[in-house]
Amino acid sequence: MKEIVEVVNNIVWSYALIGLCLAAGVYFSVRTRFLQVTYLKEMFKLLFKGESSEKGVSSFQAFAIAISGRVGTGNIAGVAMAIAMGGPGAVFWMWVIAFLGGASAFVESTLGQVFKEVNNGQYRGGPAYYIEKGLGVRWYAMLFAFATIISMTLLMPGVQSNSIALSVQNAFGVPVEYTGLIITFFLALIIIGGVKRISKVAEVVVPFMAAAYILMALVIIGANIAEVPGVLMVIIKSAFNLEAAFSGVFGMAIAWGVKRGIYSNEAGQGTAPHAAAAAEVSHPAKQGLVQAFSVYVDTLFVCTATALMILFTGQYNVINPEGGFIVEHLPGVAVGPEYTQYAVATHFPDLGSGFVAVSLLFFAFTTIMAYYYIAETNLSYLNRLQDRPWSLWALRIMILGATFYGTIKTAKVAWMLGDIGVGLMAWLNVIAILLLRKPAMKTFEDYRRQLKAGKDPVFKAKEAGVDNADFWK
Template identity: 40%
Template sequence: MLWTYVLIALLIIAGLYFTIRTNFVQIRMFPEMFRVITEKRKNDTGVSAFQAFTISAAARVGTGNITGVALAITVGGLVLSFGCGPLQRSGWRPGLSRVHLASCIKKRTEIRYRGGPAYYIHKALGLRWLSILFVVLIVLCFGMIFNALQVNTITDSFQTAFDTNRLMLALILAALTALIIFGGVKRIVKVTQLIVPFMAVAYIAVALYIIVTNIEQIPGVISLIFSEAFGLSQAIGGGFGAAIMEGARRGLFSNEAGMGSVPNAAAAANVSHPAKQGLFQSLGVFFDTMIICSSTAFIILLSTGYMDVEGEGATITQFAMSQHIGEWASAFVAIAILFFAYSSVLGNYYFGETNIEFLKNGARWLPIYRVAFLIMGILGGIATVELVWTMADLFMALMAIVNITVILLLTKKAVTLLQDYTKQRKAGKDPVFYASQYPEIKNTECWGDNEDER
């Protein structure tokens, strides 16, 4: 598909451009990303940096980490493990800039902050029509399509493991989701900050056990990855190109590289400097790609016969894990998918809600969005995954192209924020941003000189 080639080129070019403009910030300030985890709220407005991280991680760490990786490997073979990672990491560098912008150019209500691409497109570029287009894209993509994909994977994995009725499970999930989303952002945050750490630790622990018990096979797997990546037969047959394209597709679904969803969560955080959220949220890409996705990849690549498995991604992962830990692997993967996917459902809902509220009559549209979100989840639970993926491909590409183009136009402002942060850190300070010192950055209503203006 044409969008694949355009998107790959845009991700690589933007990644290289931001790397140079920020002086390799993803390497240079990697330790700093961990330091800002402890940032606490300065007042009762918004959520903490960690809570904002759990919302974005909830959406990032979903079924793409288990089923998406499995499907990608079966399409591209071992080379996919080589092709997927670099493209996912290409979204890491633009991710810093978009989160900087969203955290800086946002809106404050009585109890929370709202921000994201729709907000900074309108306030920084004055292109309200493009902001509204982005709202439509993210609501359809995350609020509807991704929501359906996540529920579809849950019902599919539970049907495989426990022979459950897919429609009944979808209805139960819809009822549980309704209880949470109608309780507002605070209730979503409370749930995600419990689910995300638990599911991540459990899944990584099992993956580490499998890797350690098969440690002697690791060099062989890595060797095969690179031999297939650069093999002449694969190059002639188009295997490498297919893997790269599939990597872009699965990479977008797994960690939303460049799509512009994470800034919606980052903007909700109450921190002393916008760059702190940029650094903290960048850990999400590292966590998602280098840890969770790699865990799934090694679980599968350390098994045998996975290329002959019939079924979707969940079935492949269940088959591979059962070789390592026995028959209960199918149930474990199904439960892991439940936690991974359900947290993504909540994160996806939040992204849609934030953008609905950007609209002039957002409060009127919100109940309609909530009902449509629940209905789409039910339909996704019984739909065929091919149809849903076809719809997702188009909207993922459009969102990424719009957002990355906008970030390129606003690079100077994002770099200014990072330079201000770096300057203060070199002076031994805990950075605090004051918008009055940078009049060239407009519409920064949440960064006044007084505490009540922040």
């Protein structure tokens, strides 16, 4: 089983996918005139604009749902794994994919809004919707929807629950089975409440957990402020094979930086458009900009905070691809959240492990909530033509079962299954948004033109030259 999973993972996550994600980010950055920088002020302003309605959630609630999906295990255990497999240079490539991915995130989330529709009184949208309406290829849309349901309910929840269970066991000695039962029970209570309950929980929990974690990181960074230039130099030199100690993992730095960057910030993966489509806005580009900002929050803030804590304190190992270790500061410690727990414990011996465990509990739990919302949205897409009431309960049972199972299986298998899920979605979605570049750019130009004229942009599909955007007629 483990060998089969590893082979499939290596096929899905070949250098072709890494190159595709980087190329798409460069292309959309150039086409949007690097909106990641030029529209940064507008992103922040839009974050708190707009109200929720009976059919949709507010911009901030959609942002919170997306962030709850982006900010998860990848920000704590994922960063540790990137450093372990690719050395400090992997952090730089996480930054690169976040910067370029901001443009990809804008495009996919804007398309999610452009081609959204109302199903059962709620806004629904995402790659399956824009693939069918924008490209007119229903089989491709159904393939994405099916792949997403499998990824969100069976392949990816285990990574989150596994990291929760391991960190809680390391901090408090609680058996992983008990942790699995508890988080599965509370997850069931929330997902049965639907998207409104998910958005309400995410709106409260996400800002609190991110702020607390970043505050702790700032305290540790402040205590090591004199070392900042040196650590940044090691990251940059390692990224370009200029640091002799890590020259053996140069290629791995790029691969693992991009891989863990996408896993963490989800730019181009096709997850954020589902939350983006649920927002009540007057123009699709507004939610596109908000979702682009969420990539920054995830990687440039939370992931960087984790990386600096680990590197400042030296609480990490770097694995030699040929066997053994290039660096071994933590003998006998497996790759995962323990790196971050040891890093925080260096400065706060009585608090470190417990604080990271609680942070990871919030991060990962809200991520599983977001996974359920995404899976439900794709199920709604598949059920548009034929109502299947039993399928919703099947979906819930699948994600609850995978969440519990993830707590008792090995971390390596959990991560490989999660990587397969991310990779499958990324392949299907990045190709789709490249094919849909014309309606995406027309929508962006329409927004830019109205903004330049001093207007609060309002989208009218016909005037913008976008076809099949039925909601915006």
